[in-house]
Amino acid sequence: MTVPILILVALAAVGVAARRAPWISAAVYGGTGVVCGAAVLAAVLALAGRAPPQELLLPMGVPWIGLHLRLDALSAFFLLVVNFGGVTASLFGWGYERAHHGGHDAPPGPVLPLFPLFLAGMNLVLVAGDAFGFLVGWEAMSLASWLLVLSTHREPETPRAARLYLIMASFGAACLLLAFGLLAGPTGDYSFAAIRAHVPDDAEVALVVLLVLLGAGSKAGLVPLHVWLPLAHPAAPSHVSALMSGVMTKVAIYAMVRILFDLLGEPAWWWGGVMMAAGAVTAVMGVLYALMQDDVKRLLACSTIENIGAVVIALGLALVFKASHTPVIAALALSAGLLHVVNHSLFKTLLFYVAGAVLTATGTRDLNRLGGLIHRMPETAVLALVGASAISALPPLNGFVGEWLLFQAILNAPALPEWSLKIAIAVVGAAVALATALAAACFVRFYGTAFLGRPRSAEAGGAGEVGPAMRAGMAVPAVLCILLGVLPTPLLRLFEPAVRLMVEAGPFDDRAYQPWLWLSPTSAIGNSYNGLIMLVVIGLLSVLLVAAIHRRASDKLRRSIAWGCGFETPDPEGVAQYGASSFAQPIRRAFGGTVFHARDRVDMPEPGDLRPARLSVSWTDPAWALVFTPIGRTVDWLTQRVNGLQYMTIRRYLTLMFAALVLVLIVVAVTQR
Template identity: 80%
Template sequence: MAGLAVAARRKSWAGTAVYGGTAAACGVIALWAAVALAGRSAPVALTLPMGIPWIGAHLRADGLSAFFLLVVGFGGVTASLFGWGYERAHAHGHAAASGPVLPFFPLFLAGMSLVLLADDAFTFLVSWEFMSLASWLLVLSTHRESETPDAARLYLVMASAGTACLLLAFGLLAGGLGDYRFDAIRAHAPQGGAAALTVLLVMLGAGSKAGLVPLHVWLPLAHPAAPSHVSALMSGVMTKVAVYALVRVLFDLLGEPVWWWGGALMAAGSATAVMGVLYALMQDDVKRLLACSTIENIGVIVIALGLALVFKASHTPVIAALALSAALLHVVNHSLFKSLLFYVAGAVLTATGSRDLNRLGGLIHRMPTTAFLALVGAAAISALPPLNGFVGEWLLFQAILNAPALPEWSLKIGIAVVGAAVALAAALAAACFVRFYGIAFLGRPRSAEAERAGEVGSAMRIGMVVPAVLCVVLGVLPTPLIRLFEPAVRAMVDAGPFDDRAYQPWIWLSPTSAIGNSYNGLVLLAVIAALSVVLVLVIHRRASDRVRWSTAWGCGHEEPDPLAVSQYSASSFAQPIRRVFGGTVFAARDRVEMPEPGDTRPARLTVTWTDPAWAFLFTPLRRAVDWLTRQADVLQFLTIRSYLTLMFAALVLVLILVAVVRP
């Protein structure tokens, strides 16, 4: 399919063929994964005559792989459908061309699928690098935009560093036997210091791909640079492949966990969740805001994984299963509502040619379908009931409330702090998406482009409708999905069969470990609908039906539409939160230029802030690398005698190391 795309990229039918074929292939993968999970099928293994000589490439699909294949397959179907409409709209001149996406789009999906199927370290790492390179090329497809080359360069550096960490981690997992098959690693898992170093390396390698703070710096640049349907895959699906890597190594390959593994994950996840949503609140670019929001959601997932590890290490597998279920449920939820919101951003970009919140507004009247679907996505990501985002975070809080079951007081107190961080992140996320929706879709148009916007084509709308419907369905009826990945959860936490009381009738969700708590999405939906009807009736009965017309106060402006310039902007909406958090966390500063009376120059407000990851980590690291490079530059001008001396010294050093570490 990729070869067809290269050969016929400029043909009018190429997009239909590639996106149609990719959607069909992803649909088959998703269907197979769903059937395998529903039927509790035994793992399927395959060895191909390639890879490491005399060993081959090992592929295996178990419950965990099938679950993540379902996420990748479904994401590929909706991205292909939306991407087909997106490319057609751009080809007809409604927006700037998105570049050579077709050859690399199916390769990207194939790379993610191969990572999930790999059953040895070599195949895993090759597939991981293949996925990274394909996504890097997709980011570069918009190379004509000024910010894209720098974003792609940073992404490539971070991806290479992450792969190097994973390479070292698998080297430690294989140990002295040098057997890189996952079965052999499970049988001889490292212990002590080797296991601790493996945990650190996996957190660095997979965390850099997922967007854990402070390894997130590439994500707000690379995800927005790609075309919108590719951004949806990178943000909603590729980050979940990184989550899969964490689960596969920490829960499966490393054997019995130690409690501090989970503590490290919870600390990293808490910082990521809070910082990610604060990053999002500081953004005026729609796609960059959504990319930063992904950082926050990855933090929530990692917190749930950390809780599951802590409870597993404390030999409370049922509560560990509850926490891991929350993580996997949020994996699905985030892939749905984040893909939906990136599709919305693509529709807005197609209709207006702008991603700047301060140039949008009033789109609810010009793009009513897109506006309604954006409202569903914004409510879901804000964890409002009865949508799917609420259920995932509700399950996570059920696990947090079980912290008293742990023996260590430090963990009990620490998990209480983590719960506060999750609550803070959830509140800030709601503020973030009130800002996003209110500025982009409500009010008056802030530019001529927003004034002229119109609804996008049917293919793009269908691509948005499908995940929006599932956001509602999984919020109301989450239990069937949880039952679907139950075998994978049970295998990862070494728990026996779940108590059936945890799921009572299929419309109830009542975790056994959280006594007295239950969730029924249908009842909640019915109550919300009934209260909404009552509220509408009261307003219509009690409110005056007189229509009153008057000129709106425009703060002294005499333009034909004063409300367009006097309404809240994205920056002013975020100013209170920026002043509370940004002054200390981001060193944010507001600089006001107010001319003297009689001066005709406009007043200006300039906001500056700095990402602490750049200030305290990456900028000093870059300076250190530059210094080392300058010092090593002298090696280019040595004599042959000096080169031979250095080679002899290196050989002696290697022999000494071998003699010291050999048992």
């Protein structure tokens, strides 16, 4: 797997060297797509062939240790997810860049040299066999994505988003560095094989779990470490946003799985309890954040927070069941998490591509300025409906299968011996159900406001369908959202080796795959799901419903002006329609008043005043008020105090250095006892 990484880096270098050439955009995006496609094929063969782990030692990296590269089933699974996202993003990005930079003969934008480098960094994280290679890939991924966010630096919000992202990325990398230091122990051997052999004490284990949740959780978007995500993901170009939201967050999930399931040894039940609590809060808060947003890309970014919460809940369940020595149910929970990783990478990249297509056609991301796009962008509207239905967990699409498997794992909580865990998992299940219902409301709001009704602006009224490359980039994940919802079992079988490797047992009993069209996660006589039957039943019921409506309805056609909401003349601009803010108002009042301090302010003119009434909505993220604002004030206070050090005399500097030396010697003397 070193070849794709090297080729991606070479493509980035070519993009820098020939950046002004009009053909270079097609060359770099096309080459990146081919390389990622080859990596997808290699990952599928590695998983399907049940091949043993492959290792390679390169003479670089840390002295006397080298750079270890390792491909096992878990790495192959995440390589499949990352590089498939790279294939579709390359296809969509080629069309997107042509549309935004003037067509065939225009020079490419600043994204071009960084795009393959971003994918190379993610690939390096996944195949790293030691902490050094892991962190080098992690930093390459973070820095490349930071520069990609800065590629839209002319937008007013981009500098703040990029600055906050860089701070959070540095914080996450520092936490992971400390975690690997504790895992390696005093020997300083950072290879994963040596880390597995080292047994840390209980205090070190607790600290590593905390550092992993902080380090990888800040990249994934766990609450309250999510604050950068709604700003940075929308700031990047749409195909980069799709990779950051649908793919890069999965690299953070890989870090959690690799360390907590593999490197840290036998788990304790409280690891999973902490993860379930963090995931439940993240899932509910993430979807509430999304419901508050009027910006399409920011809404999708906040929705990613909710989906990451669901994945973390599944991982927490798997750790709890693994610690309780119920490996079959642990495998079920981990399978649900990994399936949701695939599903989210598909429908979230699809929806970000849809957002990019809408932005290309209309020039705006504001839901309150869209509407009626189903008539002007019919193909994009159909693909958007597939993505919105999948992320809302509607059968027979792939989002439903992932949520269904997660609930199957939750319903197996009575197999645990501790009553406290049984009750806690029931509460977590209620949180997942609430988040799922709110997600459906969120995407009814998204699709209804953007694609249905009448245009709310001239830009929406003049929109047209995007180019074939962008439509193809959207169509590929849309087809897979349907296919994996109807036939999920082959995918579950494909990543079975990764599940078996992490829980050290077969994921299901033999009856679970008889016949292969049925999905019976724990027993063929228990709960089961058949996506094909579900599809046929839904199709037949839809046909019968349409036939009944047409049979009983009047065949006379009457055309009239649209209802003017009480006015004698119709509303020409569609502003009297339900908008994004008005759609979210009931949920905002039910949840936002307490959680977000949301306030609605109506400016109603006096009778006789012809000014229109105005509704303004204000709300605050509690993470800023409770966590980051106090931290910022503390840092400011400390910097003001430390700032005085630069004005000291030579004598005081020497005294300070002598005191520091004495302190270091005391610490060394104490630790050597």
